[in-house]
Amino acid sequence: MRRQLSFAIGVVVVAILGIVYTFAAGNEPLLGLDLQGGASVVLEPAPNPDGTPVSDEILDQAIDVIRNRIDGLGVREPEITRQGSTVLVQIPGVDDQQRAIELVGQTAELRFRPVLETMGRNELAVFQAAESILADAADPANELDPDTIAQAQAEVDRWTLTPDAAADEETVLEPSDPASADVRLRLGPSPLLIDQIANPNGRVTGEIVSGAIANFSVGLGWYVAVEMNGGSPGADDFNALANSCFGGSATCPTGRIAIEIDGRVESAPSVNSPDLGSQVQITGNFTEGEAKDLALVLRFGSLPVELIPQESRTVSSTLGSDALDAGIAAGLIGIALVSLYLLAYYRLLGVVAIASLAVSGAMLWTMIAWLGESQGLALTLAGVTGMIVSIGVSVDSNVVYFENLKEDVRGGRTVRSAVERAFPIAYSTIVKADVASLIAAGVLYFLTVGQVKGFALFLGLATVLDLVATYFFMGPVIRLMARRDAMSQRPGRYGIPAGKVAT
């Protein structure tokens, strides 16, 4: 008697303390991206050229670079985690989600190259005219002058895009900003590093940059201040290139240096001094956003390994919060319907079942809020579904016991003795069935990824709490109730039919 009472009171106290703690500590469940909106991308490193997998160390370095890039975006609480050999990047509530994903996935090397020639808007018309001449020439009926065709062919060849050209070849690229005055740019090879002993065949890449930030001054507007490493690779290499450009030498007739990333020209500033030292300023009517993006690219241009986006997902925050609202509404309505059914069918026993559901629900909420706050474990839509489903499973523990109880009473036992006898039998059944659920949850948790993993965790949690609530709350409370004569005298009120149906 005393034991039952202390169990029941104890577990209720634990549940209440949990809720009090959750509110006092301000714990709230961490919402997954599918519930609050945001962007997520799974990146998988490309294997090394010899086919061996990328080492953990390199992957960790790449994660650092990605983290820096995202921090540079000013995003609140980005989450970057390693999942086995892949990297999961989750960015909640970014305004321009597609842009964020692109930025994270940008893995190409940053290169500095001399600009040989540019195509402006006027030259574009010439180029397009040449293209249409070639199109006409395809039809022999037009009988065009062979010289005209050859000229047009030369023009088209000259300006055909070659985004995949290697670092030591000339290449024609487009600027990443389509509004730029340059439509296409012909770039010379990226210069070799001066120090060829330490870096055989090394070329001028993002490696020479040690830092870059966007700044504002009244005279210059927004500009990017770039800090170079000393020596080579570093300021020496950059200045060698700057020097040739400033002089307008044959290798850099336009006097401009292109900053190329991912087969696109991010920016192509003119050089206005033969020796820029180790501090370089890039100016040019930038907006704040453009300057910051350029600085970001300069700082974190290259990753130590190529990361291939395997799965990218953007969820709009309205759709996300709609899903959350719907989940909560469905859960509440579901609980209300289940409660009504239990009351109608089991009467006072039903009240105990509902209370038991409340106890395990309170503990579940405490756990989820705590896991979200301290372990960064997010509640996803799959998790919400897992919990809605677990309502049915939790109620089942009560149903198994109640039906066993009714069976025993029907078999001729008194209510009191049936209550005592049925519990261990029912609980043994519940444990067997719940362990099977736990095995399912465990296997899913350890062997799968992503959504399924989140689902498994919350299903497992709910199952364990079901066992706790059944053993420490529902069982003891029913047994305490059975000690009052009311239950034996009016079993009908407890949903236990007394006597036989008159036939």
Added chain:
Amino acid sequence: MKTLRLMYRGEQEFDFPKMWRAALAGSALLVLVSIGSLAVRGLNLGIEFEGGTSWEVIAPGASVADAREALVGTGAAAAKIQVVGGDSIRARADLDGAEAIAEVTAALAELGDTDTTDVNVTTVGPSWGNQITEKARNALLWFFVIVAGYIAIRLEWKMAVGALVAVTHDIIVSVGIYSLFQYEVTPATVIAFLTIMGYSLYDTIVVYDKVREISGRLSGTGRYTYNEMMNLALNQVLMRSINTSITSMLPVASMLIIGSVFLGALTLQEFAVALLIGILVGSYSSIFVASSMVAFMKSREEANVAVMRKIASRGLDGEGTRSVAAEDLSLTTTTRRPTADRPRPGSAPPRPRKKKKKR
């Protein structure tokens, strides 16, 4: 009405073994249709398994034709377009490059008269889906092995076989329904199927535990065949099965209905459809498939064959399944507890009645 009243009191006496033949024939037909459909029509796999990009946007009133028109000129002119949940447009295509994807996003945002950030975009690489599928398959395999081992140890190996047959039946039929109606299989569906597995198994174990409890006491009398004991067990757990199915389905049904009220709750609806199918199939299979499998195997055990011969020789095996006599029925409830299944230390022992009453 009377049947319902009897059921409420747990006094109904259905003859389940008599229904098995028809039920199994039905199940066999369902499984065959499912396998046939899988072979012929296959599954409508989502991009998560096949790779590609999918867009989802709320565009009340927009039809597939409107969406198709909006996508003309983008790379996704040949996209697969669906109206889902009444108000949302879902498009699916295999595009290369971020610009091509952004173009479609913009076109769809315009269709829905919203911002591009209000369009859900999911892109999955082709090899990624294979990895996910492979992982799920591995998990399923391990799950079967471990659960079979667990049931064999806690109950008995014949029941492990029966449970696996029942679970496999549920999965095949549920997947078959998805194939037949060409519903799209998403990660939500996979999770729902896994839930179905767990649910069906849970149900089956409850039935098995009951029949073991009953046979533990009644088989000693030598008066009843395994089928008769199984029938008693099924009748005893029937109300539990029905009640649990109802209480499980109520929240799921509310998910389905709520999902159609809220605009962004597509995933919820997809979960709910798969779960409803699964709960129905799972409850059915634990009563009809799992039980008949075990009864079939157990009836071939020597002891049970001997009982059947004895009963037949006395001419007691009439039409249908005999119910357990009242005096033996009380045996199932008045014995102190099943000998084979003593509760663990820690569970409350039956207390000796106190002399002094509290009140």
